[in-house]
Amino acid sequence: MRRSLTGAYGLDLRVLYHDKCFDGACSASVFTRFHRECVGTASSYSYQGLVHRAGALFDEGDFGNGENAIVDFKYSPSEKVTWWFDHHLSAFLTPEDQADYERGQADGSETMRKFYDPKYVSCTSLIAHVGATKFGFDVKPLAELIKWADIVDGAKYESAKAAVEMAAPAMKLTAVIESAQDGELGRRLIPLLTEMPLEQVLDQPFVQNLLGPLMERHWKGLELIRSRATVERGVITFDITDQPTEGYNKFIPYYLFPGGTYNVGLSKSSFRTKVAVGTNPWTPLPAEKLANLAVICERYGGGGHARVGAISFPPDREDQARSAAKEIIAELRARETAG
Numbered sequence: 001m002r003r004s005l006t007g008a009y010g011l012d013l014r015v016l017y018h019d020k021c022f023d024g025a026c027s028a029s030v031f032t033r034f035h036r037e038c039v040g041t042a043s044s045y046s047y048q049g050l051v052h053r054a055g056a057l058f059d060e061g062d063f064g065n066g067e068n069a070i071v072d073f074k075y076s077p078s079e080k081v082t083w084w085f086d087h088h089l090s091a092f093l094t095p096e097d098q099a100d101y102e103r104g105q106a107d108g109s110e111t112m113r114k115f116y117d118p119k120y121v122s123c124t125s126l127i128a129h130v131g132a133t134k135f136g137f138d139v140k141p142l143a144e145l146i147k148w149a150d151i152v153d154g155a156k157y158e159s160a161k162a163a164v165e166m167a168a169p170a171m172k173l174t175a176v177i178e179s180a181q182d183g184e185l186g187r188r189l190i191p192l193l194t195e196m197p198l199e200q201v202l203d204q205p206f207v208q209n210l211l212g213p214l215m216e217r218h219w220k221g222l223e224l225i226r227s228r229a230t231v232e233r234g235v236i237t238f239d240i241t242d243q244p245t246e247g248y249n250k251f252i253p254y255y256l257f258p259g260g261t262y263n264v265g266l267s268k269s270s271f272r273t274k275v276a277v278g279t280n281p282w283t284p285l286p287a288e289k290l291a292n293l294a295v296i297c298e299r300y301g302g303g304g305h306a307r308v309g310a311i312s313f314p315p316d317r318e319d320q321a322r323s324a325a326k327e328i329i330a331e332l333r334a335r336e337t338a339g
């Protein structure tokens with residue numbers, strides 16, 4: 001890390017970003033380019049990934065001695081933080097944090113440094129918009145990155161085929177980023193994201209090495225679910241509890257049965273037996289006709305969102321998981337039949 005001896009100018013700028021997230025990596029990359037081209041007060045940039053965890057999210061030691069930017073992650077009132085961009089609904093950990101942010105906006109001291117707007121689908125597009133409209137940032141070269149950050153963070157895939165076959169480089173990069181084991185991947189990837197097309201980033205040997213085993217596991221998961229899944233009265237079901245897995249692509253059921261409205265899947269990992277309940281994102285049915293899956297899952301001690309929920313049981317309580325799944329399947333099929 002290069003450091004100059006005098007003043008704030010020429011110091012390293014630390015970018016703290018949402019780790020294991022495509023939008024987080026793209027946000028860090030776009031922020032870096034924006035800062036270098038439009039602000040120019042740092043001689044180098046370093047990267048620190050952040051993850052959601054119980055209790056305090058920030059450690060003062062995470063912040064560097066120069067400027068610090070937090071992107072696509074919660075607000076921190078630390079005086080070391082000089083830039084902040086976020087678009088999450090739950091951006092403030094406490095009312096005090098929110099009051100701190102609002103104070104800086106009301107007195108004008110931070111209106112050109114801290115930006116929050118939950119209407120943006122991705123933080124990448126928020127940074128690009130603020131940069132372009134308030135600082136004259138040229139975002140034309142970033143069109144591909146911004147488009148894909150919006151698609152991935154908003155889960156707005158055009159089809160189950162696009163989500164499962166993962167032909168687009170951004171989809172494969174997302175898989176690699178989400179499976180990263182440490183901060184090293186982000187540090188290597190972030191500087192490349194704004195410098196070259198996604199296809200070329202994906203072609204880097206260190207990315208290809210990580211992608212190979214992930215895609216192999218993905219295709220195996222697809223074949224396993226294909227061999228088990230059936231659809232009846234709009235509800236796709238499958239049981240793969242006999243083949244423990246640490247996860248599968250949640251769009252696979254709709255790829256296999258595009259006409260299915262819901263899917264109820266039973267799976268097992270090292271720490272739980274899981275009933276996953278989802279709604280086909282490409283269903284032509286209007287929202288008011290769809291079941292609220294969070295409410296259904298809560299009845300069994302689970303939870304989630306209106307369109308997707310889950311219930312976890314201890315690994316050895318497959319019997320309970322199976323009977324909950326059976327009841328939910330019957331309920332969703334009755335709804336479909338009732339129209």
Ligand SMILES: [Mn+2]
Pocket residue numbers: 023024072087121122123153
């Ligand atoms: Mn985001």
